[in-house]
Amino acid sequence: MSLGEGLRLATGTFTRSPSGQVTITPATARSALLLAPLAVVPLALQVLLVCLTVEVGVPPLVAAAAALGVLAYGTRAMHLDGLADTVDGLGAGWTRERALQVMRSGDVGPMGVAALVLVLLVQAAAIATLLSYGWWGAPIISAAVIASRAAAAVVCATGHPPSEGSRLGAAFVGSVHPVTALLLTLTVTAVLVLSVWPVVLAHRDDPDLWAVVRIVAAAAAAAPLGLWAAIVLRAKAARTFGGVSGDVIGAGVEIALTVILVTLTLGW
Template sequence: MSLGDGMRLATGTFTRRTSGQVTVSRDSARSALLLAPLAVLPLALQVVLVGTSVELGVPPLVAAAAALAVLAYGSRAMHLDGLADTVDGLGAGLAKDPLEVMRRGDVGPMGAVALVLVLLVQAGAITALLGSGWRGALLVGASVIASRAAAAVVCGRGQRTADGSRLGAAFVGTIPFGAAALLTIAVAAVLVAAALPVVDTLPPDGSPGSPDLAWSTIRMLAVAALAAPIAVLAAARFRDKAARAFGGVNGDVIGAGIEVALTVVLVLLTVAW
């Protein structure tokens, strides 16, 4: 596995940063998928910095919208585009070729509604998290990192590539189950580490109206630990539905899986406190 080629491929695929020339092979594609959470670290840090603006008095909703704007710009909005195209393809009906609908380049009504709803949910969840100030911003950044593990899960061994997909031909079917599981555990650990500063803000035992501190801590860390596995499972279920409709997985499905995972992680974290 070429780590150098893999990191350059991951950077060029999952962010807007230039990565130079890279030799695309099954090995470099596998490496890129496994390194995707690391490749988006600079973008996640930008999201954290924008979210931290709440400490300067910026309203959480405004900071959440700005964080999503930075995330969309830094990823060329390609995952959002993939989500819209995938939903449009799923809603094409029997009279149309779903892959042809996805290749048209425009956004249909179902794709537009999916984008609006997903961004509303993400903005609402980020707003809630930013109520904890910089600690919440840290969790939002960790969620960005964790969500990129979904790409590896979507491209697991045994998956077929949809007809005509160059990105799918490079990535799909390259990731063994064990590697995907280890990557999921790794990003779950990142989420748990990001949640630890929030534990310090919990009210102590005996405070009026406060829950038991030990139970609150356990609940928060348990949700943080389980958020990534649940999110990648949701992305895998979405992939399975799309693969049945399209005859396989393409680049749009990979991007959609990332957006599904990010949304699930953010929503789960909001229920932790």
């Protein structure tokens, strides 16, 4: 198995970019999950460029909305769709069969709509907060997009079976060892810490050392907290649905991104 096949599978699965046909095997599935943060780099750079428009006078909230629009388009909004379906399924109650039926219906219910609105509002507010300080926030937001994709590997770590009838779940769930997922978490944490380094350098002469410590601490904590939130969601979904589906993977990415962005704002 080549890394190229895994990267192509990750690109075709987690973005709208064409990647050609790839045969999915346990090895290519594992590679694709671990390379998901790398596969989303071109999209993260597009988000970066949109966020930089604050330097030419675009209001931070407008730039934030545009960045989320680019992100949704670049991923075919599949993570948002997974979030809506997962929340609808979790809220269906009654029986496991009823929950799975609701998830597969294709319709978005009131709970799913509410989840989408709340998550997008929080993401937009967090991005606008980071952009209120100018261009410094742009690379941090781009790094948050990259880091959030590690949630796919974390959600698919061994420990829970795939959900019944889920093709994505059958292909990906259980293919990543927890230790490997932990190493990926540490890697994306390093990416986030590096993304705040321009801010740290700008504050190097600041007598308020606490400001620098706060910024670095928030960057170091963001990915672990975001991915932990995805793990909590996975556990709840596995109990309710009897396993992990493709929708849960997408929901985990969105939840991770939201928690990462909010955590980053705490350092500013």
